[in-house]
Amino acid sequence: MMRNDWSEHGFLLCRDLIPADRIERLLVEYRATVLNADDVLARQPRFRRESGDSRHPHAYDAPNRLTEFGYLAEGLKNPHVLENYPGFSGLALSILCSREVQDRLADLNPDYAEYCLHQSMFFDFNPGTEPHQDSYYIDSEPRGAMIGFWLALEDIHVDAGRFYVVADSHVEGPGVELFNADNAAYLNALERTMGGLEAKRFVPDLAAGDALIWHGDVIHGALPNVDPSRSRKSLTGHYIPTKLLGRNRFRVYGNTVERTCLGMRYVVTNRPEVEPNRPVAIRRNTVEVAGESVEFLAVRTVGGEQAAFSLPLGVRLEDALGSVT
């Protein structure tokens, strides 16, 4: 089977996409700040069947919990808009919105030259991720144009819980009819489907800087971690063509608040109607990243989830970070 054929198999393996020095900068900043954070951060819910939640939780807030080996036990939701960690968010954004990512996305479908980053995740450690399709949780409106992106931030050890995609499952997997099922029923159905698709599970050996890109309907997940001394550092983005709106199973995101980084749109929040997007505090931050002084503007808006981040007016991220192309 050709492993790299986007149109046929629904995913793309990109070796050496992001240079090591940019990943190292992000991890240096992560270890210096976020890993030791004592505030409450937005977490990415695991795709758990036992949650019994018919409305899959959007996110939850929790203080850092470290594993016995000192890794962050729970993944971060939307690391690109952490108001208290603008250096980390800026570096994550500079990767997620990089020219390298933009170019790969633009090549996928002639109808969509430009994409917007709608959601992101950062993992230091991962106990395993149940097989799922992103389009159950986040998709474009009309459906079918959402793209997932997973970047290895270190060489992922075979025992660390490698990420996988199931080739062709965007065509052979369950369709949207299953999307009426609640989260637990959906994940159970997916597991049954996986039985028939096992032979098509592709578990690449990813080194730092390698990435996988997949169609939103492609089934994917991560194998269980079998050696807790192994971290599994990764950065994920979910992108939707700028021409289209985003949506979840319940509603269309008709009113997202967006900003631009390196020429790419990114969503600050898709819930402005819940908490109005009114800045209540603006702070200028200067952080040292790998010996360089990087200046950012942190914007807090009404309500915790409205946390926003942006560069000071007139300062381009390239200028702040040095060349990132």
Ligand SMILES: O=C(O)CCC(=O)C(=O)O
């Ligand atoms: O990194 C993981 O294990 C989960 C990520 C994922 O499922 C996603 O990006 O959609």
